[in-house]
Amino acid sequence: MNSERSTIIRKKDLSLWERMYIPEIVKGMKLTIRQMFAPTFTTQYPDERFQPPASFRGRPVLVEENGVERCVACGLCSRVCPALAIEVQAGETELGKERYPEKFEINMIRCIFCGFCEEVCPEEAIIMSQEYELAFTKPQDALFGKDKLVVPIEKVQTRLNFLRANR
Amino acid sequence: MNIIEPLVKIALILLINLTTVAYLVYTERRVSAFIQNRVGPNRVGPMGLLQPVADIVKLFFKEDIVPTAANKFVHSLAPLISLIVALSTFAVIPFGNTIHLFGRDIKLMIADVNVGLLYLLALSSLGVYGITLSGWSSNNKYSLLGGLRSSAQMISYELSMGLSIIGVLMIAGSLQLDKIVVHQGNYLGGFLPAWNIFLQPLGFITFVVAYFAETNRLPFDLPEAEPELVGGYHTEYSGMKFGLFFLAEYANMITASAVITTLYLGGWQFPFIENFGFSPLAVSLLQVAAFGVKVALVLLFFIIVRWTIPRFRYDQLMNLGWKVMLPLAVLNIIITGFFILV
Numbered sequence: 001m002n003s004e005r006s007t008i009i010r011k012k013d014l015s016l017w018e019r020m021y022i023p024e025i026v027k028g029m030k031l032t033i034r035q036m037f038a039p040t041f042t043t044q045y046p047d048e049r050f051q052p053p054a055s056f057r058g059r060p061v062l063v064e065e066n067g068v069e070r071c072v073a074c075g076l077c078s079r080v081c082p083a084l085a086i087e088v089q090a091g092e093t094e095l096g097k098e099r100y101p102e103k104f105e106i107n108m109i110r111c112i113f114c115g116f117c118e119e120v121c122p123e124e125a126i127i128m129s130q131e132y133e134l135a136f137t138k139p140q141d142a143l144f145g146k147d148k149l150v151v152p153i154e155k156v157q158t159r160l161n162f163l164r165a166n167r
Numbered sequence: 168m169n170i171i172e173p174l175v176k177i178a179l180i181l182l183i184n185l186t187t188v189a190y191l192v193y194t195e196r197r198v199s200a201f202i203q204n205r206v207g208p209n210r211v212g213p214m215g216l217l218q219p220v221a222d223i224v225k226l227f228f229k230e231d232i233v234p235t236a237a238n239k240f241v242h243s244l245a246p247l248i249s250l251i252v253a254l255s256t257f258a259v260i261p262f263g264n265t266i267h268l269f270g271r272d273i274k275l276m277i278a279d280v281n282v283g284l285l286y287l288l289a290l291s292s293l294g295v296y297g298i299t300l301s302g303w304s305s306n307n308k309y310s311l312l313g314g315l316r317s318s319a320q321m322i323s324y325e326l327s328m329g330l331s332i333i334g335v336l337m338i339a340g341s342l343q344l345d346k347i348v349v350h351q352g353n354y355l356g357g358f359l360p361a362w363n364i365f366l367q368p369l370g371f372i373t374f375v376v377a378y379f380a381e382t383n384r385l386p387f388d389l390p391e392a393e394p395e396l397v398g399g400y401h402t403e404y405s406g407m408k409f410g411l412f413f414l415a416e417y418a419n420m421i422t423a424s425a426v427i428t429t430l431y432l433g434g435w436q437f438p439f440i441e442n443f444g445f446s447p448l449a450v451s452l453l454q455v456a457a458f459g460v461k462v463a464l465v466l467l468f469f470i471i472v473r474w475t476i477p478r479f480r481y482d483q484l485m486n487l488g489w490k491v492m493l494p495l496a497v498l499n500i501i502i503t504g505f506f507i508l509v
């Protein structure tokens with residue numbers, strides 16, 4: 001029974017004072033009354049909004065640099081996505097990167113915010129933003145196309161800095 | 168005898184009682200929130216003060232489901248019993264001294280029964296019928312278990328409650344609640360008000376613990392222990408019938424506080440008020456206010472205890488009732504008798 005990995009904790013018998021129960025109740029009540037005047041942790045949500053830290057994984061977005069998204073439509077994110085949420089269709093472009101996503105769609109009902117897409121992306125083109133207000137009234141609303149996904153780089157700079165710092 | 172006067176009193180007390188119930192629920196939610204470092208309801212109206220109204224409206228509009236296998240009549244009767252018993256206990260509680268208004272003396276209690284204490288005991292044990300019947304009539308095992316527990320608990324704690332009251336009875340020498348309060352208007356050694364809490368602290372403790380068990384409040388809320396019995400006796404209740412149980416529970420709490428105040432905390436006595444030289448009317452009003460403040464404090468005590476102490480296990484409950492409370496209550500009688508003889 002007394003193997004190396006387990007230690008036996010022997011409970012001390014309660015003293016008579018503790019067994020009288022009433023003093024212990026008073027002690028407990030002192031604690032609860034003290035807590036009544038302690039500051040609360042609640043955020044008054046619609047009035048006050050939670051500003052997540054850079055490590056927060058909100059909805060995935062596509063980074064836009066110099067007016068064009070970084071994505072080269074390699075399809076790695078779509079391949080790695082465990083929830084099969086991403087659909088990429090590649091197209092050719094005159095730009096230096098040669099390929100671009102003709103269609104990029106993330107189904108936000110499927111996405112589980114794992115961040116694998118961000119991790120696998122060779123271009124740092126898809127990253128997790130700090131947006132967390134994702135409520136829809138229709139399933140169709142949850143299909144985010146390029147219009148919703150592409151955001152300018154300035155808006156996601158904190159996350160990019162975080163990623164560089166913790167690579 | 169004038170019929171208007173008691174009717175007005177009844178209406179007033181009902182009104183005050185029901186409003187207090189509504190706001191007691193609100194207070195309980197707020198206080199529990201503060202204890203847990205939360206905020207509690209604060210959206211409906213200023214500081215959430217209209218929350219009780221919203222709650223009641225919600226309860227009224229909920230569907231009232233009666234299980235097919237239930238005994239319909241008893242199922243509807245049970246919440247009524249609970250509520251009526253809870254409210255009618257207030258009939259004998261004096262909430263102020265005789266007041267002189269509109270050229271007549273008005274006694275500030277609905278019925279000055281000369282066996283007030285017995286009436287109290289009788290009604291408080293009747294309350295268990297509501298719970299037991301609801302448990303039986305719902306035809307649900309959880310409800311039944313809740314009801315059974317409630318009756319067993321009531322029997323065990325009724326005894327020590329009755330025995331602790333005997334101490335008060337011996338000191339005051341009367342079953343009339345008014346006389347008991349008047350008797351607490353004296354002073355011990357000229358500075359301490361002769362409230363029964365100071366005269367018999369042991370009896371006070373046993374009485375309060377027993378009354379906690381009677382009102383099914385935590386630590387003794389075994390009849391509705393959520394983790395093991397779903398909702399306990401009110402599992403099969405919905406809509407306003409559930410609301411009635413809810414109302415009854417809180418009305419019971421108010422009654423319990425009023426009874427504790429009357430029997431042990433000097434009722435409407437305002438210590439040393441005669442030394443300030445107020446007019447008789449002001450004195451009477453201040454005494455009513457004193458009663459209100461005392462009841463409110465006891466209610467707050469009830470709430471804080473609920474959020475402090477975990478629930479007892481069933482065997483612990485029985486052990487406490489029979490092996491600790493009962494002997495203590497008897498001991499209290501012996502001690503009181505000894506002091507009266509000496």
Ligand code: SF4
Nearest residue numbers: 081111112114115117
């Ligand atoms: S965060 Fe995870 S689930 Fe969501 S799109 Fe990226 S890989 Fe898929």
Ligand code: SF4
Nearest residue numbers: 071072074075077121
């Ligand atoms: S977002 Fe990144 S991983 Fe996904 S297709 Fe574009 S470049 Fe490839």
